[in-house]
Amino acid sequence: MSALQHLEAALRAEGYGQRLLRNEPMSAHTSFQVGGPADLLIAAESVAELVAWVRLARSLDAPCTVLGSGTNILVADAGIRGLVILNECRAFALDAEGRVAADAGVLLRELARHTVAQGWEGLEWGVGIPGTIGGAVVGNAGAYGGYMADVIEEATLLTPDGQVQRVEPGALGFGYRTSALKRSNPDGERPIVLEAVMRLRPGDAAALAARAEQVTEQRQARTPQGACAGSMFKRTDQYPAGFLIEQAGLKGLSVGAAQVSPIHANFLMNCGGATARDIARLMEIVQERVWRELGQRLEPEIEFIGEWHTEAAAEMAPTGGRE
Secondary structure: OOHHHHHHHHHHHOOOHHHOEEEEEHHHOOOOOOOOEEEEEEEEOOHHHHHHHHHHHHHOOOOEEEEOOOOOEEEOOOOEEEEEEEEOOOOEEEOOOOEEEEEOOOEHHHHHHHHHHOOEEOOHHHOOOOOEHHHHHHOOOEEOOEEHHHOEEEEEEEOOOOOEEEEOHHHHOOEOOEOHHHHOOOOOOOOEEEEEEEEOEEOOHHHHHHHHHHHHHHHHHHOOOOEOOOOOEOOOOOOOHHHHHHHOOOOOOEEOOEEEOOOOOOOEEEOOOOOHHHHHHHHHHHHHHHHHHHOOOOOEOOEEEOOOOOHHHHOOOOOOOOO
16 A cells, blocks of 8 residues: 555544545635645644644655645645645633733634733734734734734744654744744755744733724725735835735736736735636746846745646745645
């Protein structure tokens, strides 16, 4: 039997057969609503399950990819080989001193709303962000002047060699929309975030609620509605990516059913029936035009996941655990 067949047999023998899906389309699990099938897919509901399954897959040399809410990624039309684990570990606890420990699968916006309601300041900027805590740590998510790097006290990681390790913020190497986790080992396994501990500040619940409402209104007014992955490109040292794309005259540009949003140029939309390759090709055109006309290089903020076969996409297609 192949490594994947051994893995499937082992998971079924441990009683997970009813939860294990074969050839599951990733379009059902990503905000872009594109992506081919995962060979095997299962949702982890506890950190213990997630760690056990990753260790099992690695022990059998079977490919394993961990995903969160499916935002900020583009999955290939050919899908993902091996086992995909959806991180649906959603436990969190907020203590009386404003220290909140959250599983990596907790949705950032839900945690932000909870802490705001309890009168704790530090995550109110995240009330409209759809990703998970794990993804927010990996990408140093931020908005309206706030960043994960501002509140992280420690993170618990599953290392590529299967060890569970707690690390302090300095070891996470935070930068603009990135971290040492995102930059590490782009061609293979990288640490997987299991839990994050954040330190918040006391605040006035009413004032925080008003700020959260303002953030929500601003985000709704400026964010296109529909199938997309959020911001596609990082800002350059000088300019927001959306400004550059708009200056290059690319709003509304389409490839197949993929389109540069007429509302916000740093959002690419699946207008219905787009393929991952449509979106990737549109990204390439945007990068080429912005460089040719404005002399600015746009770096993708999203990550390419799965079986990418074209050279251009493969250069931007890291593998391993994703949040």
